[in-house]
Amino acid sequence: MTVLAPGAAPALPPSPYRVVGRRLETSDTATIELEPVRSGLAPFSPGQFAMVYGFGVGDIPLSVSRIEGDRLTHTIRSVGAVSSRLASLEGGASVGVRGPFGTGWDLTAAMGRDLLIVAGGLGLAPLRPLITAALTAPERYGRVNVLIGARSPGDLLYADEAERWRAADARVLVTVDRPDDTWRGDVGVVTGLLNRAEFDPGATAAFLCGPEVMMRATARDLARRGIAADRTQVSLERTMHCGTGHCGHCQLGPLLLCRDGPVVRWDHAEPLLAVREL
Amino acid sequence: MTAGRRDFLQSLPPVHRGWLLGFAHEVTLPAETRIFGEDDVADRFWVVRSGLVALDVHIPGRGPVVVETVADGELLGWSWLFEPYRWHLGARTRSAVEAWEFDAARVRAAMEDSPAAGLALFRTIADQVIGERLRSARTRLLDLYGNDRSRESGVRGAVG
Ligand SMILES: Cc1cc2nc3c(=O)[nH]c(=O)nc-3n(C[C@H](O)[C@H](O)[C@H](O)COP(=O)(O)OP(=O)(O)OC[C@H]3O[C@@H](n4cnc5c(N)ncnc54)[C@H](O)[C@@H]3O)c2cc1C
Numbered sequence: 001m002t003v004l005a006p007g008a009a010p011a012l013p014p015s016p017y018r019v020v021g022r023r024l025e026t027s028d029t030a031t032i033e034l035e036p037v038r039s040g041l042a043p044f045s046p047g048q049f050a051m052v053y054g055f056g057v058g059d060i061p062l063s064v065s066r067i068e069g070d071r072l073t074h075t076i077r078s079v080g081a082v083s084s085r086l087a088s089l090e091g092g093a094s095v096g097v098r099g100p101f102g103t104g105w106d107l108t109a110a111m112g113r114d115l116l117i118v119a120g121g122l123g124l125a126p127l128r129p130l131i132t133a134a135l136t137a138p139e140r141y142g143r144v145n146v147l148i149g150a151r152s153p154g155d156l157l158y159a160d161e162a163e164r165w166r167a168a169d170a171r172v173l174v175t176v177d178r179p180d181d182t183w184r185g186d187v188g189v190v191t192g193l194l195n196r197a198e199f200d201p202g203a204t205a206a207f208l209c210g211p212e213v214m215m216r217a218t219a220r221d222l223a224r225r226g227i228a229a230d231r232t233q234v235s236l237e238r239t240m241h242c243g244t245g246h247c248g249h250c251q252l253g254p255l256l257l258c259r260d261g262p263v264v265r266w267d268h269a270e271p272l273l274a275v276r277e278l
Numbered sequence: 279m280t281a282g283r284r285d286f287l288q289s290l291p292p293v294h295r296g297w298l299l300g301f302a303h304e305v306t307l308p309a310e311t312r313i314f315g316e317d318d319v320a321d322r323f324w325v326v327r328s329g330l331v332a333l334d335v336h337i338p339g340r341g342p343v344v345v346e347t348v349a350d351g352e353l354l355g356w357s358w359l360f361e362p363y364r365w366h367l368g369a370r371t372r373s374a375v376e377a378w379e380f381d382a383a384r385v386r387a388a389m390e391d392s393p394a395a396g397l398a399l400f401r402t403i404a405d406q407v408i409g410e411r412l413r414s415a416r417t418r419l420l421d422l423y424g425n426d427r428s429r430e431s432g433v434r435g436a437v438g
Pocket of ligand 1: 049060061062063064074075076077078079080081082083084122125126236237238240262
């Protein structure tokens with residue numbers, strides 16, 4: 001008999017999905033669109049992830065970077081065997097998908113507030129469905145700020161979409177760390193853009209996704225500007241295997257990040273990240 | 279209300295803001311204008327009202343490399359505060375820029391004459407400009423968005 005950790009879901013076999021679209025985003029990152037071969041999985045919400053199985057190589061956690069009916073979209077950076085395989089799949093290829101897993105962004109906690117959405121690098125992928133959700137119901141929120149930082153202009157994701165967000169009244173600011181000769185915009189870390197974001201710190205909800213160093217620097221800056229830690233959500237990653245709270249690979253202190261994360265409030269995350277070797 | 283946004287002049291207590299603005303005059307600079315070069319004498323400084331200014335370092339063989347930008351509401355330049363009063367970086371407008379321009383020697387003298395105002399100005403520069411730059415330089419040293427494949431086992435920042 002298998003004993004599950006409290007709250008753990010039983011592991012189900014992967015559902016067959018087919019690649020129906022692929023787009024190269026940057027030199028090492030591609031977006032693939034998947035449609036169920038038979039029936040789709042339960043609906044995903046922004047911030048949740050799937051375990052996507054590449055036949056013959058294994059499965060990895062991938063956030064949903066767009067949600068449209070039954071169709072799942074993932075933006076994948078090639079870092080190793082599985083991610084490189086999945087990122088290179090062309091239309092018609094088959095994959096297996098399990099999910100939805102994990103906690104999503106809590107947009108209900110943001111009702112009536114200004115939104116500050118801060119993305120570093122590939123961190124924009126899990127934030128994209130959140131931005132779409134916020135901009136399709138503008139009456140529910142105050143001002144929507146989207147601050148994007150990338151290493152270089154060539155590493156920026158979804159450039160055409162940023163224009164659509166601007167057209168929908170979001171304040172979209174973009175900065176790069178290492179400009180090339182063609183770059184005419186901001187240069188510097190993403191926290192530098194906070195000076196120009198428009199928000200009332202007492203009535204703001206912040207959503208951060210990117211490398212841990214970036215999220216920590218941003219969350220601390222937001223606290224200095226008066227945004228309470230419980231109004232800031234971050235998305236954390238740990239090596240995950242089962243996705244269902246069984247295996248313990250993704251444990252961070254009392255949290256199993258595949259089940260209790262990846263989205264965690266900063267007042268919960270900060271003390272855990274401050275302790276080394278938890 | 280936009281209190282989350284940090285504006286250099288707004289961060290000064292009103293009485294000291296008025297004091298500082300007493301030394302200012304408005305300037306408009308066209309796009310792609312060199313404002314100062316590395317090692318030039320730092321005899322002025324600016325608060326950008328609109329537009330974008332790039333701070334650059336000259337690298338032999340590569341020309342000027344932009345390391346940071348300064349935008350509306352931000353202070354441009356603090357080398358005028360410390361001897362030998364020479365710029366550590368160069369500055370060039372990217373777009374047309376409107377700014378308050380200040381005569382550095384006059385402001386330094388006024389800071390000596392009005393220590394309370396001088397301290398308020400110094401604090402704001404230390405916190406918002408020097409401290410901020412130091413924090414972002416440290417963060418950048420860690421290669422913020424790098425896809426560092428040597429990191430293992432700890433919590434990785436999400437999908438960095
Ligand atoms: C909840 C969650 C959501 C995720 N969402 C996405 C997503 O939307 N898009 C995406 O591309 N990735 C995402 N990831 C990361 C992705 O799961 C890993 O990149 C993947 O597991 C790597 O597997 P691999 O077999 O390709 O490489 P491996 O062989 O496992 O690793 C190859 C090398 O890359 C390093 N590496 C692995 N992951 C990362 C990483 N994230 N950043 C930097 N270096 C890494 C390893 O340390 C190793 O040195 C997510 C991870 C989690 C936990």
